[in-house]
Amino acid sequence: MKKIYEHLEFARVGHFQAILESEGIATLIKNQSAQVGAGEIPFTEVFPELWVVDDNDYDRALKLLEEYQPPDTEKLTDWTCPKCGEFVEKEFGECWNCGTVRPGNALESELEPPGSEG
Numbered sequence: 001m002k003k004i005y006e007h008l009e010f011a012r013v014g015h016f017q018a019i020l021e022s023e024g025i026a027t028l029i030k031n032q033s034a035q036v037g038a039g040e041i042p043f044t045e046v047f048p049e050l051w052v053v054d055d056n057d058y059d060r061a062l063k064l065l066e067e068y069q070p071p072d073t074e075k076l077t078d079w080t081c082p083k084c085g086e087f088v089e090k091e092f093g094e095c096w097n098c099g100t101v102r103p104g105n106a107l108e109s110e111l112e113p114p115g116s117e118g
């Protein structure tokens, strides 16, 4: 098992987990309860961590995450999802909550094939 990602914001880690799980890669999130104990946070901050269960999936998982990292996030701005109203950070090209693609996003159209659910 290998750790592939960690971030202060659990939403982001969870987003990446959803991406990997959708590709059939088994993952595990550690420290996901780290932000629950507000007010009792020790000096050593613990970030939520995303782990790939099978080492054989690690390289593929890494590529998937890299593909989801926009090359120039500086030009982008935080946005609000038109579908569910969720606040989404600029790093995300799609809503972490419902998967809606960023409106007015001129990035390459990488539409997923329909009917992948279930």
Ligand SMILES: [Zn+2]
Pocket: 081, 082, 083, 084, 085, 086, 095, 096, 097, 098, 099, 100
């Ligand atoms: Zn949404």
